[in-house]
Amino acid sequence: MPAPARTEKIVTAATLKPSASVLAFSGRPSAKVKPKQVAATIARNVVPPLVVMIIILAVWQILCSGAGATLPPPTQVWQESYDLIAYPFFNYGSQDIGLGWRVLISLQRVAYGFGLAAVAGILIGAVIGQSVWAMRGLDPIFQILRTVPPLAWLPLSLAAFQDSNPSAIFVIFITSIWPVIINTAVGVRNIPQDYRNVAKVLCLNQLEFFFKIMLPSAAPYIFTGLRIGVGLSWLAIVAAEMLTGGVGIGFFIWDAWNSSRLPDIIVALAYIGVVGFILDKLVAALGTIVTRGASAS
Incomplete structure (x- = not known):
């Protein structure tokens, strides 16, 4: 009885096409980034805000150039506060310093306060999230305390710290x-x-569970809270410095108001907005890095 014929598959070069995953890890880029694509990306992210800013400045200039206007137009702000804009780090004395130095002094206070809040908030939040009884006991109290305005805490803090x-x-x-x-x-x-x-299967203790399971899993939520917190901390320091004095950006605004220097106040507000934007983006970028690292591990 003749043996059954064997069917052999002929492997050719056409059948050896690498998969997408192989190409991704072969060290060769799947597609080159063209300069036109980079320019288009920059244009999409830069041109719209720039156009909106030009429109806002034009409307501001028109509205504040009349005889009865009480706010200075952009041209007056540029003329009277040019030194604050062009030279943010001048230093002519204890109170005669540029806005760059004042922002750094305020950021130092924010770093202390927000750093403590981040560490304590993550630890307390982890306890509340793990324990049902802690959540029932502490969550209503926290919901009440978080509605208290920041400046309402200032008299108590001054009475407690005397500084x-x-x-x-x-x-x-x-x-x-x-x-x-x-x-x-x-x-x-x-x-x-x-x-x-x-x-439970790996018999992880509480410390191992916190660093290996809890933090990586809750990282997106944690950094959402950190982004909100850093914005609130920057708002709080400006308001607190208006009343406590010193050389921070908040006291500069209050001192400029008492001296009727409205252009200086507008420049300081621009500094505050830019710094707050940068702080938010830094925390968001850090959160993206940590979340990707946690998901990759």
């Missing part, structure tokens, strides 16, 4: 901690049960 600098730091801390606590607690409560089961 303006720690009082301002405390106001930043007590203002920015609540979104960190709330978002961290929500993130911990939303950890998948499968992750908790894996932690």
